[in-house]
Amino acid sequence: MNGEYSLDTTEGMAASGDPPTNNAVDDYDAEEALERQREEENKIKIKLKSFEGGVYECGLTAAKMSVMVANMLDALQETDLTKIATREPIPLQNDAVTNKALEKIVEWVDHHWDDPPIDPDFDDEKERRNEELSHWDKQFIDIADQGELFDIIAAANFMDIKGLVEVGAKHICNKIKGKSCTEVREMLKIHNDFTPEEEAAIHKENEWIYAKD
Amino acid sequence: MSQIYSKDSFDRFGDDLCEFIVSFLSIGHKFRFQCVCRQWQRLVFNRQLVLDIDRTFNVKFATELPQLKTILKKCRHIRSFKNSHLVLSDSHMKYMIRYCRHLTDIHVMCAATDVSRKTIKRFFYTFGPQLNAITCELLNNTNDKYNEKALILCQNVSTIGIYSHHYLPYFLRLFCVPNMRWFSNLKSLSMTYRKEYMNGFKVFVQNYAIKLRSFEVIVDPTCDKMSFNILMHGLSQMVALIDVKIICYNMKKSLTPLLPNQLRQIGINCRKLKSLSLNVRLNVSNVYEMLFKTIGHHFRHLKRLEITDPTVGLNFMTGVVTAVDREPTHTTQGSQTYFKVLLNADHKYVNHSANISDGYSGGPVVDMNGHLIGIALNAPRRSDGTFFATTSADIKVFHKLRFGSMISKTNEVRFMTDSELNLKVFEAKPSLISKTNEVRFMTDSELNLMLEMARNSAAEKIAMPPVLSPKDDTPRVLATDYELQGYIDSKFLLVDSSAGYSDQTRLIVVREPNGVLREANREERYRMNQMFFPKEERLLEEPKMFCEPNLTNVLDRHEYEFVLNRACLQYEPNDPKYIDICH
Numbered sequence: 001m002n003g004e005y006s007l008d009t010t011e012g013m014a015a016s017g018d019p020p021t022n023n024a025v026d027d028y029d030a031e032e033a034l035e036r037q038r039e040e041e042n043k044i045k046i047k048l049k050s051f052e053g054g055v056y057e058c059g060l061t062a063a064k065m066s067v068m069v070a071n072m073l074d075a076l077q078e079t080d081l082t083k084i085a086t087r088e089p090i091p092l093q094n095d096a097v098t099n100k101a102l103e104k105i106v107e108w109v110d111h112h113w114d115d116p117p118i119d120p121d122f123d124d125e126k127e128r129r130n131e132e133l134s135h136w137d138k139q140f141i142d143i144a145d146q147g148e149l150f151d152i153i154a155a156a157n158f159m160d161i162k163g164l165v166e167v168g169a170k171h172i173c174n175k176i177k178g179k180s181c182t183e184v185r186e187m188l189k190i191h192n193d194f195t196p197e198e199e200a201a202i203h204k205e206n207e208w209i210y211a212k213d
Numbered sequence: 214m215s216q217i218y219s220k221d222s223f224d225r226f227g228d229d230l231c232e233f234i235v236s237f238l239s240i241g242h243k244f245r246f247q248c249v250c251r252q253w254q255r256l257v258f259n260r261q262l263v264l265d266i267d268r269t270f271n272v273k274f275a276t277e278l279p280q281l282k283t284i285l286k287k288c289r290h291i292r293s294f295k296n297s298h299l300v301l302s303d304s305h306m307k308y309m310i311r312y313c314r315h316l317t318d319i320h321v322m323c324a325a326t327d328v329s330r331k332t333i334k335r336f337f338y339t340f341g342p343q344l345n346a347i348t349c350e351l352l353n354n355t356n357d358k359y360n361e362k363a364l365i366l367c368q369n370v371s372t373i374g375i376y377s378h379h380y381l382p383y384f385l386r387l388f389c390v391p392n393m394r395w396f397s398n399l400k401s402l403s404m405t406y407r408k409e410y411m412n413g414f415k416v417f418v419q420n421y422a423i424k425l426r427s428f429e430v431i432v433d434p435t436c437d438k439m440s441f442n443i444l445m446h447g448l449s450q451m452v453a454l455i456d457v458k459i460i461c462y463n464m465k466k467s468l469t470p471l472l473p474n475q476l477r478q479i480g481i482n483c484r485k486l487k488s489l490s491l492n493v494r495l496n497v498s499n500v501y502e503m504l505f506k507t508i509g510h511h512f513r514h515l516k517r518l519e520i521t522d523p524t525v526g527l528n529f530m531t532g533v534v535t536a537v538d539r540e541p542t543h544t545t546q547g548s549q550t551y552f553k554v555l556l557n558a559d560h561k562y563v564n565h566s567a568n569i570s571d572g573y574s575g576g577p578v579v580d581m582n583g584h585l586i587g588i589a590l591n592a593p594r595r596s597d598g599t600f601f602a603t604t605s606a607d608i609k610v611f612h613k614l615r616f617g618s619m620i621s622k623t624n625e626v627r628f629m630t631d632s633e634l635n636l637k638v639f640e641a642k643p644s645l646i647s648k649t650n651e652v653r654f655m656t657d658s659e660l661n662l663m664l665e666m667a668r669n670s671a672a673e674k675i676a677m678p679p680v681l682s683p684k685d686d687t688p689r690v691l692a693t694d695y696e697l698q699g700y701i702d703s704k705f706l707l708v709d710s711s712a713g714y715s716d717q718t719r720l721i722v723v724r725e726p727n728g729v730l731r732e733a734n735r736e737e738r739y740r741m742n743q744m745f746f747p748k749e750e751r752l753l754e755e756p757k758m759f760c761e762p763n764l765t766n767v768l769d770r771h772e773y774e775f776v777l778n779r780a781c782l783q784y785e786p787n788d789p790k791y792i793d794i795c796h
Contacts, residue, residue: 177239
């Protein structure tokens with residue numbers, strides 16, 4: 001294919017040391033193969049044990065969405081993946097990982113494990129900050145019991161499932177949108193550690209933001 | 214920390230998690246919630262990495278923005294500053310220099326002319342070496358040498374966007390020093406291409422082509438065959454390209470036949486290409502067959518393809534199916550809206566990642582083999598709109614429905630009764646709840662089912678409502694205790710206010726001053742109910758319109774519906790007055 005260049009590009013080539021590759025086709029196949037492998041792996045079920053002792057089953061690929069679990073599995077250095085299934089349940093030693101929270105977390109990763117991978121080449125996929133929650137996520141995270149909701153967020157944070165923490169964070173931010181500070185404090189049960197003078201000072205400083213709406 | 218927080222208190226979260234959670238608030242809310250607690254005040258701005266002036270403030274070419282100083286002062290971690298409408302003044306620039314030490318991306322479309330040279334110099338000396346991306350009109354118009362100097366300071370940039378004709382020459386001069394790469398990290402470039410840049414572009418290609426990953430070009434209408442060829446040839450040498458966008462309006466007619474061949478060249482050479490976007494006015498539609506063939510053959514691994522041509526009304530784009538058989542989601546990814554499609558067979562939704570916007574609804578969604586798999590639907594926010602698309606077998610129905618009837622909810626009764634039930638409906642009632650029209654495409658069996666449902670609901674709606682006979686108004690006497698006579702001088706009304714009783718069955722009794730205990734009569738019952746369990750819009754006093762001669766007046770004016778509605782609201786259905794009015 002070098003024949004198709006008519007301009008002299010040797011200078012640039014030498015400088016970059018990165019000759020044009022023809023492996024896009026292989027990349028494509030590799031992607032598909034990876035997908036199949038993920039699918040196969042998810043058929044292997046591993047067990048997760050909550051802080052309270054409840055044991056929950058979860059597909060391997062799904063469980064690996066938790067960076068912590070993935071690291072623990074890597075540390076086992078088990079080459080035969082099917083053996084992992086017969087192992088002892090993986091204990092999650094954090095008091096936020098209650099039975100209820102773990103059950104919800106397993107539900108979430110089970111729904112999301114086959115999400116298409118993020119392509120770092122596209123800027124808009126890298127940054128999903130502005131994306132609204134999907135319908136499923138909204139229903140999933142809409143939990144009346146605040147203690148349970150916070151458990152899930154804290155547990156997801158502990159297990160390092162970034163996507164789920166993000167869902168929780170967006171949910172909370174959506175809920176407190178448009179509320180006053182007092183309302184937010186009441187709702188999230190935050191202890192106000194400002195003196196009234198300090199609070200008034202901040203209010204004064206930010207008058208413009210209140211004037212806007 | 215030794216203190217144990219309760220489970221449902223936000224205080225239980227540590228700084229890291231709290232910082233992450235509050236980072237999703239909008240910048241306005243961040244300022245507002247600073248005074249929630251010290252933790253929030255400390256953390257709330259930490260992850261504000263992007264400041265998008267256009268999104269935060271609704272500025273339209275204003276020069277003043279007094280809040281900017283406060284914002285810049287608070288958001289010290291800003292990496293990216295975006296602004297296309299606010300005209301940056303000298304003081305704005307000074308604030309940026311003073312507060313935004315971490316700035317790496319600048320996207321500024323207009324700067325005021327009063328920015329002093331000294332400020333610009335300081336600006337580039339401060340930020341130049343750390344800048345990653347620059348789309349910027351900050352340069353001074355007058356002094357060439359000076360501008361070049363400023364640009365040389367930004368030698369680490371990887372993304373450059375140049376849209377104005379004034380500034381391109383400076384960049385080109387830097388780009389075009391033979392065998393010299395000032396911007397050694399350059400990966401992404403957006404530019405306008407004109408005929409006179411032809412020679413400069415050649416040198417640029419030699420210097421930078423191999424490392425470029427993203428290239429966006431607006432082709433000026435003045436371009437002739439020679440210069441256009443050089444541009445496309447240059448593109449085909451950027452072998453590492455991932456993302457290409459070519460915008461050329463009003464291209465010369467003689468150039469269009471070249472396009473497929475030139476694209477073929479690009480397709481063969483740029484094997485890593487994932488996204489191709491053509492926004493063209495070819496003026497000749499028969500080129501498209503060639504164009505699509507070329508793309509089909511030589512751009513096999515594209516993930517995104519977008520071809521737009523306003524002259525022939527063509528809008529074509531691709532995306533990846535992100536989910537099948539899930540609920541319809543409204544996922545916005547930046548400016549990107551997903552296809553939401555419902556397959557009719559198993560009621561499956563297909564979520565699609567193509568970049569569709571308003572006006573694409575109703576367009577076909579086609580799979581790799583050219584089979585219609587659904588209809589694009591760009592659902593508005595919070596809509597739970599159902600949408601039916603057909604599989605290819607039902608395209609006939611699809612055509613018929615698409616150009617034929619639209620069944621809207623409000624007209625449903627009328628539409629169906631007219632044609633199906635042969636019953637007369639005098640007036641279609643306007644619905645208070647505005648309901649968006651639903652257009653559905655469905656198979657015959659589904660259509661029959663829907664018709665059946667509509668018929669039933671129509672029959673229900675025009676059925677005669679049941680009539681109650683007037684209630685006897687002589688109250689039952691429960692007890693007569695004459696011993697109580699003389700102690701009180703007014704009636705006592707006792708109301709059982711426990712839940713679960715209707716206005717009709719609620720126990721309301723009256724103790725008369727003469728000691729008689731009896732059930733309340735109609736009027737007393739009505740007053741008590743309205744007092745303790747008020748119905749909205751129901752008046753305590755009898756409305757004047759129901760008294761003669763007003764009632765006759767209204768009826769003479771044929772405002773039957775108004776009277777009926779009002780009466781339904783005011784009276785219970787077994788009230789003698791109601792029956793009196795309605796018969």
